[in-house]
Structure formats: C-alpha cells, structure tokens
Amino acid sequence: MTSRLENIKQQRREKLERLRNQGVDPYPHRYQRSHTTAEARELLTREEAGDTQAEEVSVAGRISAIRRMGKSSFADISDSSGKIQLLFQGSGFDEKLRNLLKDLDIGDVIGVRGGLLRTKSGEPTVQVSDFTLLAKSLQPLPEKWHGLSDTETRYRQRYLDLIANPEVKQAFKIRSQVISAIRQFLNERGFLEVETPVLQPSAGGALAQPFTTHHQALDRDLYLRIALELHLKRLIVGGFDKVYELGRTFRNEGISTQHNPEFTMLESYEAYADYQDVMAMLEEMVSQVSRQVLGTTEARFGEDTIDFKPPWQRLSLRDAVREHSGIDFAKYPTAETLGTEMRSRNIEVDQDKNWAKLVDELLKTFVRPKLIQPTFVIDYPVSMSPLAKSKPGEERTVERFQAFAGGMEIANAYTELNDPIEQRERFTEQLKERRGEDEERWTIDEDFLLALEYGMPPTGGLGVGIDRLVMLLTNQPSIREVILFPQLKEKGE
RNA sequence: GGGCCGCUAGCUCAACUGGCAGAGCAGCUGACUCUUAAUCAGCAGGUUACAGGUUCGACUCCUGUGCGGCUCACCA
Numbered sequence: 001m002t003s004r005l006e007n008i009k010q011q012r013r014e015k016l017e018r019l020r021n022q023g024v025d026p027y028p029h030r031y032q033r034s035h036t037t038a039e040a041r042e043l044l045t046r047e048e049a050g051d052t053q054a055e056e057v058s059v060a061g062r063i064s065a066i067r068r069m070g071k072s073s074f075a076d077i078s079d080s081s082g083k084i085q086l087l088f089q090g091s092g093f094d095e096k097l098r099n100l101l102k103d104l105d106i107g108d109v110i111g112v113r114g115g116l117l118r119t120k121s122g123e124p125t126v127q128v129s130d131f132t133l134l135a136k137s138l139q140p141l142p143e144k145w146h147g148l149s150d151t152e153t154r155y156r157q158r159y160l161d162l163i164a165n166p167e168v169k170q171a172f173k174i175r176s177q178v179i180s181a182i183r184q185f186l187n188e189r190g191f192l193e194v195e196t197p198v199l200q201p202s203a204g205g206a207l208a209q210p211f212t213t214h215h216q217a218l219d220r221d222l223y224l225r226i227a228l229e230l231h232l233k234r235l236i237v238g239g240f241d242k243v244y245e246l247g248r249t250f251r252n253e254g255i256s257t258q259h260n261p262e263f264t265m266l267e268s269y270e271a272y273a274d275y276q277d278v279m280a281m282l283e284e285m286v287s288q289v290s291r292q293v294l295g296t297t298e299a300r301f302g303e304d305t306i307d308f309k310p311p312w313q314r315l316s317l318r319d320a321v322r323e324h325s326g327i328d329f330a331k332y333p334t335a336e337t338l339g340t341e342m343r344s345r346n347i348e349v350d351q352d353k354n355w356a357k358l359v360d361e362l363l364k365t366f367v368r369p370k371l372i373q374p375t376f377v378i379d380y381p382v383s384m385s386p387l388a389k390s391k392p393g394e395e396r397t398v399e400r401f402q403a404f405a406g407g408m409e410i411a412n413a414y415t416e417l418n419d420p421i422e423q424r425e426r427f428t429e430q431l432k433e434r435r436g437e438d439e440e441r442w443t444i445d446e447d448f449l450l451a452l453e454y455g456m457p458p459t460g461g462l463g464v465g466i467d468r469l470v471m472l473l474t475n476q477p478s479i480r481e482v483i484l485f486p487q488l489k490e491k492g493e
Numbered sequence: 494g495g496g497c498c499g500c501u502a503g504c505u506c507a508a509c510u511g512g513c514a515g516a517g518c519a520g521c522u523g524a525c526u527c528u529u530a531a532u533c534a535g536c537a538g539g540u541u542a543c544a545g546g547u548u549c550g551a552c553u554c555c556u557g558u559g560c561g562g563c564u565c566a567c568c569a
Contacts, residue, residue: 003503003539004502004503004520004538004539005502005503005538007503007520007521007537007538008503008519008520008521008538009503011520011521012520065529067529067532069525069527069528070524070525072525072526072527073526073528074528076529085528085529087527087528089526090526105519105520106519119527121527121528123527123528125527139503140503140504140519141519142505142518142519143503143504143505143517143518143519144518144530145504145505145517145518145530146504146506146517146518147504147505148504148505149504150505150561151561152561152562153504155561156561160504206568206569207568208569253568254494254566254567254568256563256568257564259567259568350566354569359569384569385569412569430569478562488560488561489559489560491560
C-alpha cells in the first residue's frame, strides 16, 4: 500500500515537523546573499590570483547533491548562474545546526555563509560557517545522473525539467536573449513597440482558424487574434512610421513539432519601405541577433550548420518550385490543370483545393524541406497573398517573400497593399472562396478598409515566427522545446 | 482525424518463446574529516497507464480506452 513515494513524502513531513519543533522556520521570508554561485567561483579565482582579499560570501540555491562523509559533508547547490560545492565540517556548528544538517535533503533550498577555498581536487567550495534552511522540499527530485527524460513529465512539470536538465535552462536563456536582441535591433532603428488587441470581433490578417471566446458583459463572441497585421497597419495610417509588436498569436489548428496553438510572432511595419528593404532588414536582424547571442552567425541545426550571414539567397517562387518539383506552375494556371499535372506525377491532390493552395502544397512538399541555408523565396501569385501589393507591370504576382531556414518557414513579408479599392476586391474574392464554410466568422474588416481609405503610405511589412527562429538558434527539433509550457491534453484521473 | 511506436518503483532502465517483477540512483539505519555518479554494510519500497479478453498461468498475446512521441493530414 505505501509506495516509495508515500514513504519519502511521509519522511519529509516528519523532518519538517522535527525542524519546526526545534524552532527552525522551514519557510523563512528572505535571505541576504552577497554573490551568485558563479560570482563566488569568480571571486575565488581572483582571491587566488591575489587580486583581492579573502572574504566571506553568502550564496543560496537548491541542494542538488549531498555527500556525507562522517564528520564532514559535501553538498552542491545550484542557482540560476550555475552551481558550487559546499563543505560542512560538522564540529564547527552548534547542536541546532548539526541537527538541521542531518535533516537536509536533496531538493531543499538553503542559504550558506562562509569563506571560499579550493579542495584537493580543485573544486571551488564554500566552507560553510553558517547556513539557513530557506525552503524544505517534500518531493523527491528526478535522478541526478540521467536527469528527467520522460517527455510528458518534462513538459507537464517543466520546473522539474529545468531543475534536472541544465541544457534546457540554457535554451530558454537563449530564447530570452534572442527576444531582447530583436527589441534592441528594432528600437535602435527607430521602431516603436506597440500593443494591439488580442480579443477581436473578427480575426483577420491570416486565414487560420481562430479560437472563440465570449464576453459576458457585452454578450458577444470574440476571437483571439491570429495575426497582428491589420491593427499595425492602422497605426501606419495613424502616422507611426515604424512600428512593431512582439506578441502571442493563437491559431486553432493542428499541433506538431513546428506548431503550437499559441506562439510568439514578431510583426513590423515600416512606412516608405518595400519588401526589398524588409529583406535587407531581416537578414541583418537575424545575423546580428545570432552574433549577439551565439557569438557567431553560424548555428548548428541537426546535421547541418546554418550560416545567417547576409546576403541570403534569393529565389523566385516559380523557379524554386520548378527546380525542386519539376513543375512550372505558370504553365498550369487553373486548379484543374495544375491538379491534373500533379496527379500525373503521383502527387496526392485534394479535390477541393484551389490553385493557390496547390502551389503552396508544392512549395511545402518539394521546396521547403530543401531550404536549409537561409533563403528568400520571392514573388508569389496574387491569389495566395490578399494583403500584398502587385509587382509593377505584373498583375498576377505580388511583392512578397517568405524566408526559410533549416527546412522551416521563419518569416513572411510583403510590400503592403495600400489601395483601398483593390484591397476590398481582394477581400471579396477571398470571401467567395470561403463561402460554404462558417459564414459569420469570415467577415470583411470594414474598419481596416476605412483606415486604408484615409491613405496608408507605401509600407513594407514583416512577420517572423519567433519560436522557430529560437529553434534554429538553440538546435531544437521541436517547438515544444522552446516553449516553456507547450499545449498538452489534460491528463484524465 | 489516420498510421507507427511507447507507458514497469519517486527517477533512469532490465525482465529470453507466456512460467516466482529486478537493478542503479533517490530514501531509511549504520561506518567514514577533501568527497564530487563518493565508498562500504544492511533495510524498505510495485494496481507493470486503465478496462476487458485468451490461458493452468499475462509485464509479455488479443480488443478497447487514456496520455505521450514521431509521422501524414490540417495550418494561404
């Protein structure tokens, strides 16, 4: 009946009671530490070099190992900067501390004070003169050597993953640095960071399924945003010439190694720029972020090494598809002819896909997996891109690019369509395609069109999938490895 | 949603063709004053994800369910 876990938990609770009876507060309010563990190690090096006088330090962290050796004991504690060894020499403490030492467990959080020394084997160590319990742990931690490898537990109890697997912590530190480097890059270029609504009466700017929610007081359904685009362009109309937003977007679609229902997107809009300018900015931004965070523009990704150094290769969509699939889609201008051509090459083709979707399928199936080094695929058919502006003299083609690296789409950008009349036509066209589906959900954003009618300057827009960019820079094969709490099904009782 | 794979002690993993569920770590007791995957002696700990079925006998075979992973579909 009593499992090991029950035993352990009971033992820990007994220890907790024992400590309380001895007047020890197992959960005190604060602790004054003088150094992080990394700073303490660095201080020792300087002391040894004679650069500074020996001094006492106080450090705090979670106990990750205890090695009891009779009269003296070693322990390791770790904080967010790293870990350091502790040496307790039992005779040095009064009875209360000796008892406390006995009842310490792996997992407890403690604060210690003492001088720094290096052991025979060269390990930087705090020789503890005084210590305090800061939080008693009542649960056993994962095993110290193999860490925690069960994927499900790693995601559901990410805190355990972070405690047990230091490299996981590292990936999320990099994520944070990437985001901060992006902000720095854009701020330095005069972009204004803004925040726009997550809750929207209609979800526009992309064609994904939105999440639905309900506002009680207003008694109306609202949607979680699927893109940032339409609001940011309103701000361009309003006279903010360079804006960006870094934020969560939500798509009610399938979950995969490259898709999480909520994910982080960067969108930026720059007045008076076109997609060529945006291309130059993106390759500059990504390479600079990589240099800043990794110290190099080269990133290891699985079997490959990706070099983000500009300029990235530029390839027209038509050439890209022709090269990798052998099909020149320009020769098959309708869904029927293109579909027939694809079927004749043994490509499975969904009957009700329109022409744009077929082209997109060719791109995803044949081209995208081949694009390991950063590549701009440019000049998309207008029917795939309702918010992008046509190329001068080429009505069927728009000034748009998608950036690929590591076989993933990481960015999408275009010269924004700012002709309100044409924009309305494109929306209407799109709505026709959608007819038969959930009618109410797909409405035209009239206020956005109204904004365009006031006049939007020529604008270059950009969307970057931050999670995927972080995957590339941290060499992670799954988006769940760069999202702290990825979406999982609820576990039944 | 489809296909394939997985789920055994708190953690990491064994268990042959269907024949007594086992080890290391963690835990407990004891020894040990420079250990670092400490060591040594002993102890304890299991609804083999869940529900059925086949069988003298099921961790093992079959059916279903749950959760996870990969993949396909979906995702302009």
